[in-house]
Amino acid sequence: MSVPLAERLRPQTLDEIVGQRHLLSPGKPLRSIIQSGELPNMVFYGPSGVGKTTLASIIARQTDRHLVRLNGTTAGTSDIKDVIARLDSFLAPNGILLYLDEIQYLNKKQQQTLLEYIEKGAITLIASTTENPYFYVYNAILSRSTVFEFKMIEPADVVPAVERAFAFLEKERQETIVPQEGVVQHIARACGGDVRKAMNAVELCVLSAPVEDGKRIVALETAEALTQKSAMRYDRAGDDHYDILSAFQKSMRGSDPDAALHYLARLLEAGDLPSACRRLMVCACEDVGLAYPMIIPIVKAAVDAAMMVGLPEARIPLADAVVLVCNAPKSNSAYLAYDAAAADIRAGRSGPVPRTLQNVHYDGEDNPHKGQFYIYPHDYENHWVAQQYLPDVLKDAQYYRYGDNKTEQAARAYWEPIKHRKDNRS
Numbered sequence: 001m002s003v004p005l006a007e008r009l010r011p012q013t014l015d016e017i018v019g020q021r022h023l024l025s026p027g028k029p030l031r032s033i034i035q036s037g038e039l040p041n042m043v044f045y046g047p048s049g050v051g052k053t054t055l056a057s058i059i060a061r062q063t064d065r066h067l068v069r070l071n072g073t074t075a076g077t078s079d080i081k082d083v084i085a086r087l088d089s090f091l092a093p094n095g096i097l098l099y100l101d102e103i104q105y106l107n108k109k110q111q112q113t114l115l116e117y118i119e120k121g122a123i124t125l126i127a128s129t130t131e132n133p134y135f136y137v138y139n140a141i142l143s144r145s146t147v148f149e150f151k152m153i154e155p156a157d158v159v160p161a162v163e164r165a166f167a168f169l170e171k172e173r174q175e176t177i178v179p180q181e182g183v184v185q186h187i188a189r190a191c192g193g194d195v196r197k198a199m200n201a202v203e204l205c206v207l208s209a210p211v212e213d214g215k216r217i218v219a220l221e222t223a224e225a226l227t228q229k230s231a232m233r234y235d236r237a238g239d240d241h242y243d244i245l246s247a248f249q250k251s252m253r254g255s256d257p258d259a260a261l262h263y264l265a266r267l268l269e270a271g272d273l274p275s276a277c278r279r280l281m282v283c284a285c286e287d288v289g290l291a292y293p294m295i296i297p298i299v300k301a302a303v304d305a306a307m308m309v310g311l312p313e314a315r316i317p318l319a320d321a322v323v324l325v326c327n328a329p330k331s332n333s334a335y336l337a338y339d340a341a342a343a344d345i346r347a348g349r350s351g352p353v354p355r356t357l358q359n360v361h362y363d364g365e366d367n368p369h370k371g372q373f374y375i376y377p378h379d380y381e382n383h384w385v386a387q388q389y390l391p392d393v394l395k396d397a398q399y400y401r402y403g404d405n406k407t408e409q410a411a412r413a414y415w416e417p418i419k420h421r422k423d424n425r426s
Helices: 029-036 052-062 077-085 108-112 115-120 139-143 155-173 183-190 195-208 220-226 239-253 257-269 273-291 295-309 315-327 333-346 406-419
Strands: 041-045 066-071 096-101 123-129 145-149 176-179 215-218
Touching (some): 052 096, 115 123, 155 183, 183 195, 239 315, 257 273, 257 315, 295 315
Parallel strands (some): 041 145, 096 123, 176 215
């Protein structure tokens, strides 16, 4: 099996790494730390294909450290103990630089195994993760490490890497390779900031390109066909998933149909129909709510239709519903009211249900005041009568406050004159 182009072309110096200027440009913190030769324990956090592994290899060479690589998806406690066993051996005279990729997959006990040796300096840890380290990395490791965030690489920074890849393959294959106009730029855009994907795309384009007059011609159509959907970063169990869902709902809440449709498209193009439907339904209830109550059954009907027809046609009713939610007036009054009521329950403020509301069929002999004394509202004008419904300890609590939208203000205009009468029982 041949070595992938991304590995064959892996940068050998700091200056060959594309992107990450905020960390690696001259005078920036991480570059200065590397050049000093005194390495702290570090956590590299960022999306895949942006140079985390490459940088660890360069650091090991520049600091003359013995590099050991482990991957959290496959490593176990025994692998960590094997690393520890190499300490103070001729294999690692200057100590071990342990590059632990995908550290979030190691459990707490496995991460704790390293603590003693990290504190002594026998092992310098560079851990990498595509997930938020403050959620997934054990606090004791974090407290002994410096976190550096790697950012997605902009297309303009990927262009030189793509050009270098075509030049490398031309020399390696000893043939003339001619990318048509727009090919390099398209690959740089379509890789979604992942240089590894860009390298793979270049190699696939070259392998599938026809030879004309002794030249291998890479057509733009070929590049477009081989990079379909490669720009999307989406992992249903990762941060990208929750970031996109968050942006989807916040865009609808903020009444921005263009942004909301963008995030809907990202969800549906990744095939995540259930998450899109669920968050759309939540937004209709939470963010539109009582300002336009009929939106709830309307959106439910759109969601049902989407689930019935499936993708790709599901995009049609969902797009209708998203635009409707964006354009609808907004109110979270019921949402806030429930949360306020639930906060009292969680704090232990409840008390017995008032006797007037209990399901009472019989009074015991020990009850001196027999009878439920419930007042039937329908016997009174406007079908309302003043009586206590909340438990005694909460009888003056107010959770719901009318929103400032037309629907709730109409309800307020109807009820306030009725409820403010001193006595509605006569």
